[in-house]
Amino acid sequence: MSLDALPGFREFYPSxxxxxxxxxxxxxxxxxxxxxxxxxxxxLEPLELYTRKSGEEIVGQLYSFTDKGGREVxxxxxxxxxxARMVSAKANALRKPIRWFSIPQLxxxxxxQRGRLREHFQLNVDIFGEADVTxxxxxxATAIDMMRAFGLTSSDVRARVSDRRLLRGLLVLTGITDExxxxxxxVVDKLDREPRASLEAKLRAGGLHDVFIGRVFEVLKHPDxxxxxxxxxxxxxxxxxFTRLARYFECLEALGVRDWVEFDLSIVRGLAxxxxxxxxxxxxxxxxxxxxxxxxxxxxxxxLGGTDLPALGFGMGxxxxxxxxxxxxxxxxxxPAVDVWxxxxxxxxxxxxxxxxRRLRDRGRSVEFALGGQQLSRQLxxxxxxxxxxxxxxxxxxxERGDAVVRRLDTGDETRVRLDEWIxxx
Amino acid sequence: MSLDALPGFREFYPSxxxxxxxxxxxxxxxxxxxxxxxxxxxxLEPLELYTRKSGEEIVGQLYSFTDKGGREVxxxxxxxxxxARMVSAKANALRKPIRWFSIPQLxxxxxxQRGRLREHFQLNVDIFGEADVTxxxxxxATAIDMMRAFGLTSSDVRARVSDRRLLRGLLVLTGITDExxxxxxxVVDKLDREPRASLEAKLRAGGLHDVFIGRVFEVLKHPDxxxxxxxxxxxxxxxxxFTRLARYFECLEALGVRDWVEFDLSIVRGLAxxxxxxxxxxxxxxxxxxxxxxxxxxxxxxxLGGTDLPALGFGMGxxxxxxxxxxxxxxxxxxPAVDVWxxxxxxxxxxxxxxxxRRLRDRGRSVEFALGGQQLSRQLxxxxxxxxxxxxxxxxxxxERGDAVVRRLDTGDETRVRLDEWIxxx
Numbered sequence: 134m135s136l137d138a139l140p141g142f143r144e145f146y147p148s149x150x151x152x153x154x155x156x157x158x159x160x161x162x163x164x165x166x167x168x169x170x171x172x173x174x175x176x177l178e179p180l181e182l183y184t185r186k187s188g189e190e191i192v193g194q195l196y197s198f199t200d201k202g203g204r205e206v207x208x209x210x211x212x213x214x215x216x217a218r219m220v221s222a223k224a225n226a227l228r229k230p231i232r233w234f235s236i237p238q239l240x241x242x243x244x245x246q247r248g249r250l251r252e253h254f255q256l257n258v259d260i261f262g263e264a265d266v267t268x269x270x271x272x273x274a275t276a277i278d279m280m281r282a283f284g285l286t287s288s289d290v291r292a293r294v295s296d297r298r299l300l301r302g303l304l305v306l307t308g309i310t311d312e313x314x315x316x317x318x319x320v321v322d323k324l325d326r327e328p329r330a331s332l333e334a335k336l337r338a339g340g341l342h343d344v345f346i347g348r349v350f351e352v353l354k355h356p357d358x359x360x361x362x363x364x365x366x367x368x369x370x371x372x373x374x375f376t377r378l379a380r381y382f383e384c385l386e387a388l389g390v391r392d393w394v395e396f397d398l399s400i401v402r403g404l405a406x407x408x409x410x411x412x413x414x415x416x417x418x419x420x421x422x423x424x425x426x427x428x429x430x431x432x433x434x435x436x437l438g439g440t441d442l443p444a445l446g447f448g449m450g451x452x453x454x455x456x457x458x459x460x461x462x463x464x465x466x467x468x469p470a471v472d473v474w475x476x477x478x479x480x481x482x483x484x485x486x487x488x489x490x491r492r493l494r495d496r497g498r499s500v501e502f503a504l505g506g507q508q509l510s511r512q513l514x515x516x517x518x519x520x521x522x523x524x525x526x527x528x529x530x531x532x533e534r535g536d537a538v539v540r541r542l543d544t545g546d547e548t549r550v551r552l553d554e555w556i557x558x559x
Numbered sequence: 560m561s562l563d564a565l566p567g568f569r570e571f572y573p574s575x576x577x578x579x580x581x582x583x584x585x586x587x588x589x590x591x592x593x594x595x596x597x598x599x600x601x602x603l604e605p606l607e608l609y610t611r612k613s614g615e616e617i618v619g620q621l622y623s624f625t626d627k628g629g630r631e632v633x634x635x636x637x638x639x640x641x642x643a644r645m646v647s648a649k650a651n652a653l654r655k656p657i658r659w660f661s662i663p664q665l666x667x668x669x670x671x672q673r674g675r676l677r678e679h680f681q682l683n684v685d686i687f688g689e690a691d692v693t694x695x696x697x698x699x700a701t702a703i704d705m706m707r708a709f710g711l712t713s714s715d716v717r718a719r720v721s722d723r724r725l726l727r728g729l730l731v732l733t734g735i736t737d738e739x740x741x742x743x744x745x746v747v748d749k750l751d752r753e754p755r756a757s758l759e760a761k762l763r764a765g766g767l768h769d770v771f772i773g774r775v776f777e778v779l780k781h782p783d784x785x786x787x788x789x790x791x792x793x794x795x796x797x798x799x800x801f802t803r804l805a806r807y808f809e810c811l812e813a814l815g816v817r818d819w820v821e822f823d824l825s826i827v828r829g830l831a832x833x834x835x836x837x838x839x840x841x842x843x844x845x846x847x848x849x850x851x852x853x854x855x856x857x858x859x860x861x862x863l864g865g866t867d868l869p870a871l872g873f874g875m876g877x878x879x880x881x882x883x884x885x886x887x888x889x890x891x892x893x894x895p896a897v898d899v900w901x902x903x904x905x906x907x908x909x910x911x912x913x914x915x916x917r918r919l920r921d922r923g924r925s926v927e928f929a930l931g932g933q934q935l936s937r938q939l940x941x942x943x944x945x946x947x948x949x950x951x952x953x954x955x956x957x958x959e960r961g962d963a964v965v966r967r968l969d970t971g972d973e974t975r976v977r978l979d980e981w982i983x984x985x
Contacts, residue, residue, distance in 0.1 A: 136611075136863065171576045177565055200668065218562060265930050267932075387911075488815070500593070
């Protein structure tokens with residue numbers, strides 16, 4: 134067929150859809166335990182919702198176009214701006230903190246990268262209206278507990294955390310100004326993905342003097358918290374940041390996820406709007422892209438013209454997570470699972486098969502029967518292929534007596550049963 | 560905030576998302592009973608996938624645009640062409656009949672209609688590879704059983720069915736040619752929504768002579784099956800159609816849904832590609848648009864360049880169904896539902912609250928606690944607002960003894976409990 138799916142868009146056949154549903158069901162279950170409630174927004178939004186605050190990485194890859202009414206629109210590349218708008222619109226009516234999750238399909242358009250997906254599903258978990266660091270720990274615990282729910286351990290997945298306030302404080306000490314920060318963060322975000330020379334060139338292109346460039350890399354040379362505390366713990370401007378981080382780790386301990394987490398100053402995450410603690414989850418072997426990323430974005434709601442509410446959240450996509458689950462043997466293998474196959478030895482019994490199917494379906498069973506009046510042997514083959522373990526076989530004389538035969542499809546063993554009793558027990 | 564959602568796109572706050580999930584969960588449950596398995600496809604497709612065969616009603620309202628790579632694309636207006644492509648691509652590997660369902664979000668763009676939605680979610684249920692009329696009955700039974708699962712009865716919802724082959728046969732008898740049929744079907748589809756004069760004008764504009772126009776309306780004057788059989792039952796060209804319809808109703812009887820169904824020759828449904836039995840579900844009071852529509856489309860797969868497989872299916876949207884469920888009191892009212900609220904009388908006990916929350920969450924409970932160290936009275940108010948019936952209240956001396964207080968939030972009654980035992984029982 135010439136009308137293939139567009140490049141980068143997935144088709145989900147039954148086994149692939151089952152994997153997607155396994156991921157989404159697990160997300161929903163853990164989100165429920167953490168008392169988050171589900172919301173959703175439009176997959177298409179005004180372009181400006183993203184160009185205002187999302188940052189270059191997102192804006193450069195927008196799946197945007199002009200609609201028939203002349204509006205500049207984009208298929209949503211991320212969920213946070215939509216959530217920020219929804220919270221702002223009902224901020225007074227909603228109990229704080231607001232604990233929301235959502236599972237949008239997200240889109241991006243890159244011209245040159247072949248084979249890269251242009252859509253994925255992403256869990257978003259967000260807390261609005263809580264400035265305390267306990268909320269940061271609760272959020273990361275939610276993400277980590279999802280890993281546990283998928284059967285992964287702290288040997289499979291690691292969390293790296295940092296705090297943009299501490300990084301900013303350290304950079305400011307060296308003379309970096311707030312105007313330079315967005316460019317510096319964008320470079321730090323790529324620290325382990327690009328060679329240093331290329332990153333230095335980017336900082337230079339951004340107008341940073343060589344002296345400052347050297348200082349940026351000096352600050353990042355010791356990314357662990359103990360060394361940083363030893364070196365800078367007495368600097369008054371940084372005391373609050375160190376205290377907050379110490380409390381953060383205490384909370385992670387109480388929430389039972391401390392051993393999954395490491396501090397790493399070089400984590401800043403790609404989005405422009407983060408303002409505080411940021412984190413990412415990645416596979417311990419470092420073979421895949423990040424599984425999950427998030428952080429605090431206390432200014433975004435106000436910057437988008439909404440309510441001034443502190444906020445934090447994370448996104449976790451289905452693609453990298455799916456790769457990891459398959460690699461670690463944690464993805465269930467789908468197979469068809471019809472509960473009861475109703476077979477008939479004689480085409481004249483098709484109506485009886487339908488009546489029985491209806492009764493079993495009313496009892497919640499998944500039931501199939503041959504629609505086209507096939508021969509019994511073909512029906513039984515189809516029953517096996519449909520994943521049924523047993524077939525209920527109807528035969529004229531037996532049916533008249535209210536009996537039927539139950540045939541085990543693996544062994545071929547047959548048992549005569551009273552039809553009404555058997556249905557009642559299924 | 561100035562960056563509002565685009566016109567016609569919905570935001571789903573918790574109560575609205577809960578209603579959507581109620582509908583989708585019920586769809587999934589009934590589809591499972593009827594042994595359909597879930598699939599999905601891309602929300603964005605090549606424009607030509609729809610312009611080839613979907614018919615004017617869909618093509619005139621396409622949410623289409625040119626992407627950044629110069630491709631003509633459209634947000635999917637219907638799911639059937641995507642499914643036809645997916646079946647064709649793996650037709651040999653898939654067991655027939657293929658029984659699939661999917662729940663896509665669909666889109667349309669109409670310039671002039673204010674207040675009308677531009678997206679909705681639509682259940683699609685399809686059977687591929689079965690020409691027998693039993694499949695037509697099984698399909699309609701699935702749609703009707705969904706109404707039952709929502710708590711609706713045959714007094715709330717009616718099904719109207721027809722067969723395009725019979726209608727075509729009757730029209731051909733009057734001299735109407737196959738070339739005229741698409742235009743005639745488009746007009747018949749609007750029979751109870753537009754005045755006769757306007758429909759006659761449309762037929763005339765389509766090149767139909769007044770003599771034929773008169774005959775079209777003559778054929779449709781007696782839309783019930785008994786009258787039609789009395790008048791045309793002996794016409795050899797129509798005998799097969801009457802036999803098939805008689806068998807169809809027998810199957811509906813065996814499947815337990817006969818009393819929901821009426822024959823109505825004027826049902827043709829809007830999509831161009833239907834070839835056989837077509838049906839729709841609508842509210843018995845006729846206050847809403849159709850709840851569901853579907854039928855047989857035996858030629859579509861081949862026409863789209865794929866495998867030549869008979870096929871049939873229906874679509875059921877979330878919007879009209881939601882209106883009906885609310886109108887009949889069948890839509891559950893959402894309220895927040897935290898299982899356990901862990902409160903603490905002293906901010907120093909927050910870490911204990913977190914440890915207990917973790918243990919309860921590990922047991923599958925939905926647990927919340929105050930993140931910001933609020934006063935106990937505020938915590939208990941929040942607990943009520945979160946939908947908890949009880950709060951587990953931690954107090955320093957009691958906690959040291961391994962005890963806690965369980966407070967009923969409606970009455971204020973308090974009971975002292977052994978903490979470990981209480982957690983074990985929750």
